[in-house]
Amino acid sequence: MNVLVTGGAGFIGSITTTELVSAGHKPVIVDNFSNSQKFVLDNIEKITGKKLDFYEIDVRDTDKLHEILKTNNIDAVIHFAAYKAVGESVDNPLKYYQNNLDGLLSVLDAMKNAGVSNIVFSSSATVYGDPDTVPITENATLKPPTNPYGATKQMAEQILRDASNAHGLNAVLLRYFNPIGAHPSGLLGELPIGTPNNLVPYVTQTAAGIRNKLTVFGDDYDTPDGSGVRDYIHVVDLAKAHIAALDFLDSENAGVDVFNIGTGTGSSVLEVIQTFKKVNDVTVPYEIGPRRSGDIGTCYASAEKAQKELGWKAELSLEDALKDAWTWQQNLEK
Numbered sequence: 001m002n003v004l005v006t007g008g009a010g011f012i013g014s015i016t017t018t019e020l021v022s023a024g025h026k027p028v029i030v031d032n033f034s035n036s037q038k039f040v041l042d043n044i045e046k047i048t049g050k051k052l053d054f055y056e057i058d059v060r061d062t063d064k065l066h067e068i069l070k071t072n073n074i075d076a077v078i079h080f081a082a083y084k085a086v087g088e089s090v091d092n093p094l095k096y097y098q099n100n101l102d103g104l105l106s107v108l109d110a111m112k113n114a115g116v117s118n119i120v121f122s123s124s125a126t127v128y129g130d131p132d133t134v135p136i137t138e139n140a141t142l143k144p145p146t147n148p149y150g151a152t153k154q155m156a157e158q159i160l161r162d163a164s165n166a167h168g169l170n171a172v173l174l175r176y177f178n179p180i181g182a183h184p185s186g187l188l189g190e191l192p193i194g195t196p197n198n199l200v201p202y203v204t205q206t207a208a209g210i211r212n213k214l215t216v217f218g219d220d221y222d223t224p225d226g227s228g229v230r231d232y233i234h235v236v237d238l239a240k241a242h243i244a245a246l247d248f249l250d251s252e253n254a255g256v257d258v259f260n261i262g263t264g265t266g267s268s269v270l271e272v273i274q275t276f277k278k279v280n281d282v283t284v285p286y287e288i289g290p291r292r293s294g295d296i297g298t299c300y301a302s303a304e305k306a307q308k309e310l311g312w313k314a315e316l317s318l319e320d321a322l323k324d325a326w327t328w329q330q331n332l333e334k
C-alpha cells in the first residue's frame with residue numbers, strides 16, 4: 001500500500017514508517033518540523049535502507065496535500081501530525097485547536113477530493129478521563145475533557161464519525177495509552193522540547209544528569225505502592241498496531257472503529273523507576289512530591305478488542321522499553 005504518514009518525522013510517526021517499510025508498504029512522509037528535526041529522516045533511511053519520499057509542508061495546506069495524495073497514488077493515510085503537550089494546550093488553547101482540528105479538517109478535505117477513503121487516526125486514552133473502572137474498554141463513557149489537548153482528541157473523533165457518515169470515510173481510531181521507549185537501534189525516539197511532561201523522558205534525562213532529580217507526583221493514590229499506575233506501551237508495538245489497522249481497513253471494514261492500544265497491564269511510577277535502574281544499572285535520584293492537579297490514580301487498557309479484531313497485541317516488555325529509552329538518551333548526547 002502507498003501510505004501517507006503525516007507527522008512522520010515525529011516520535012511515533014518515524015518509528016511507524018520503519019515498520020511500514022518492513023511490512024512491505026511504501027510510506028510517504030509529510031511534516032513541518034514544528035516538533036521534530038531533519039536528522040530523523042536520515043536515521044529512517046539508515047534503518048530501512050530506503051530513501052523515502054518526503055514533503056516539508058504544513059498539513060493545513062490542503063492544496064499541497066491533495067497534490068501529494070494524487071501524485072503518489074496514496075491508498076491510505078496515517079494522521080499523526082498534531083501538537084501534544086497538555087500543559088501548553090492549557091496556556092495556549094487556540095494554537096492547539098487550530099493545529100489539531102484545522103489539520104485534521106484539511107487532511108479529510110484533501111482525502112475527499114482525491115478519492116482516498118481510509119485513515120488511521122492517533123487518538124489518546126485521555127478521552128476516557130478518570131475512568132469508572134479498569135481495565136478500560138472501548139465502550140467506556142468518555143468524560144468531559146480536562147484540557148484543550150484532550151478536547152481536540154474528542155472533537156477529532158466526532159469529526160471523523162461525521163465525515164464517515166456523510167462521505168463514506170473509513171477510519172480506525174487508535175486510543176494510545178502511554179507510549180514509551182525508542183527504536184531498538186537507538187536511532188529514533190522522543191525529542192521532548194524543554195522540560196518533559198512525561199515520566200520516561202524525565203527519568204532518562206535525570207539518569208543522564210540533565211535534571212537533578214525526579215519528582216514523583218503523589219504516593220497516596222489507591223494503588224499498591226501509592227504512586228500513579230499507567231499502561232506503558234513500547235513505541236515499536238504501538239507502531240505495529242498501525243500496520244494492523246491498515247490491514248483491517250483494507251479488508252473492507254467500513255465506517256469508524258475504535259481500539260485501545262495498550263498492554264492491558266498497569267505499572268506504577270515507582271515500579272518504572274526501579275525497573276529503569278535495574279535494567280540499565282544507573283541511578284535515578286527522586287523525591288516524593290504532592291499530587292499534580294488533573295492526574296488520576298490508575299489507568300490501563302483492556303487490550304482484548306485489538307487482539308480479537310486487529311490480531312494485534314503488545315509483545316515487548318517494560319524492561320525492553322526502558323532499555324531502548326536509555327540507549328536513545330545516550331545517543332542524543334553524543
Ligand SMILES: NC(=O)c1ccc[n+]([C@@H]2O[C@H](COP(=O)([O-])OP(=O)(O)OC[C@H]3O[C@@H](n4cnc5c(N)ncnc54)[C@H](O)[C@@H]3O)[C@@H](O)[C@H]2O)c1
Binds near residue numbers: 057080082
Ligand atoms: N506521545 C504520546 O504520549 C501520545 C499519546 C497519545 C496520543 N498521541 C498522539 O500521537 C500523535 C503523534 O505523537 P508523537 O508523540 O509522535 O508527537 P511528535 O510531536 O513527536 O510528532 C508529531 C509530528 O507532527 C509534526 N506536525 C505537527 N503539526 C504539524 C502540521 N500542522 N503540519 C505538519 N506536521 C506537523 C511535528 O513536527 C512532529 O514531527 C499526535 O497526534 C499525538 O497527539 C501521542
